[in-house]
Amino acid sequence: MADEPLVLGIETSCDETGIGIVRGTTLLADAVASSVDEHARFGGVVPEVASRAHLEAMVPTVRRALADAGVTMHDIDAIAVTSGPGLAGALLVGVAAAKGYAVALDKPLYGVNHLASHVCVDQLEHGKLPEPCMALLVSGGHSSLLLVPDITADVRPLGSTIDDAAGEAFDKVARVLGLGFPGGPVIDRWAREGDRSAIVFPRGLTGPRDAPFDFSFSGLKTSVARWVEARQRAGETVPVADVAASFQEAVVDVLTRKAIRACKENGVEHLMMGGGVSANSRLRALAQERCDAAGIVLRVPRPGLCTDNGAMVAALGAEMVARDRAPSTLSIPADSSMPVTVSQALS
C-alpha cells in the first residue's frame, strides 16, 4: 500500500553494515555489507576493524538498497537506526549516518533497540506480530526469553543467559573443534552428519531449583572441551560430527524446553524466534516439533533475516511510525548497553 510509511533502516551494531527498506510490513530491500572475513583470522570481531568497515560501506550500501527497492532518497518517510545494544564505536557510525540522512531529508529519526528489531523482523515475512507473544532471542551476544505485550513500548525479560550467549557457545565449541569462525553455521553443517545422541552433554540450569527461564552455556562448552581433549590425549581421532551434533542438541533442547514452558506459564499462544542462532536448522526443527505438540504457533523468519540486517531495523521503525510513536531527537546517543526493556531511545 503506497500510503504506508517508507522507512530506511540502518544497522551497524556488530560486523554487518545492514541497510533495509520497508513499506509498512513489506520488505523492499535488504542490503548487507559484511566485514566478517576481515575478522575471521582473529577468531572474533575486532571492534576497530568493524567500525572502519562500516564507515566505508555506509553510502554504497544505502545506494544499493535504494536501487534494489526501486525508490529514491526523497521517497523515504523516516529513518530508523540501531541505537543499541552493540559495539559502541560501530553503533556510533550508524547513528551518526542516520542523523545525517534525517537532517538532510528533514524526516523523523527513530533510534531503536537491536533486540526488539530481531523480534519485529518476522512481520516482514508472516504479517503483523501477534501480541502478546513470547520471543526467544538467541544470537552471538544475547540469549533471552521475552514476553512481548507491545514490541514498540513494552518488552519484559523473563530470563537470560547468566554466562555465555548461545551463539558464543557455538563459536567457542567450533574453536575447540578447530572449525573456524563464526562457529554456528559450521557446527550446524557438521551436525547433520553426526549422531545427536552419541554423547550426553549437560543441560545447564534445568534442575528443579534453577531459575526456570535463565540459561547457562559456559559449563556445556567446558564439558565439550574436556571430552575432546580426553580423546586427543588418548591419541584417538575426535568424532567431529558426533560432537557437533551432541553439543548442538544440548543447546537447542534447553532453549526450546524453556521457551515452551514460558509460553505455557504466561498463557501465550505464539512463540517468535530471532537472532543469528535461530538460523540453526536443528533449533528450527525441534522448536516446530515441540510447539506442535504443545499447541503453540511458532514463527521464525527465514535464516537470512535471523542474522543482523537493516530490514529488521526498518521493520521496527515502520511499526513505530504506524503506532504514532514520537520520533527520537537528534541528540540520542549510541548506547552500547541499551536495555531490552527500552524499544526506542527518545533523547
Place this chain on the structure above:
Amino acid sequence: MLLLAFDTATPAVTVALHDDSGVLADSTRVDARRQGELLAPGIVDVLRAAGRTRAELTDIAVGVGPGPYTGLRVGIVTALALGDALGVPVHGVCTLDALAYAARRDGTVTGPFVAATDARRKEVYWARYDEAGARVEGPAVDRAGELAEEVRGLPAVGAGAALYASEFGDVRLPEHPDAAALAAFAVERLVGGGGLLAAEPLYLRRPDAQVPVGYKVVTPGGPGGRA
C-alpha cells in the same frame, strides 16, 4: 556557494556555515565524549541561526583528522550522509590545517610553527607549517618527546602542545580547531583552486587487533592443539 563545515576530530564539536564572503554562523562545544550527540543538533542550530535551509547548501567540508577514531568517524560519516542525500560534494580538510589556519587568523603565530593535537597513548598528531602557513611536514603521530628538536622548539599551537608543554617550549593558542577556520580554509582552496582532500579518515595507525594464540586447554596437563 553555501558551504557547511564541521570537525569532530578533537574534543571540539564545531560547525560553521560560510557563503564565499564570510562565516554566517558558527557553533562550538567542547566535549570529548559526545561528538555523536552534539554534531547533528549543532548543524541544525547553525542553519537556523543563519536563516538558511539544507536545500541551499552547495558544499560540505569536513575535518578528516588525524584524531581519535570514534569521534573522527562521527563527522566524516555525517558529512557523507548529508552529501549523499543532498547531492552535493563532500570535501576533506586535514584537521591540523584548520587548527593552523585558526592560529594565523588569530595572530598567535606569524613565522614557522607546529600544530599538535592529543592522540592519546602519550602521543600527539602533529604537522609543521612555514611562515606562509603552508604545511611542510606531517600529518604524523609520535611521542612529543621524540620529535626533532627543531620541531619542538617552534611555536606550538593546539591541545597536544599544551598537554606536553614541557616538550614543546613555546605553547600558544588556540587549543582546538574551529569550523569557522575550517570553512574559510576550504573556501579559499575551492575558490583559489588549491584542491582539498577526499572525505576519508586520516587514521595514521593500523587497528589494534591481536591474533589469539591457539585455543586454551581447559583440562590441566592436556596436550593442547586442535582437533
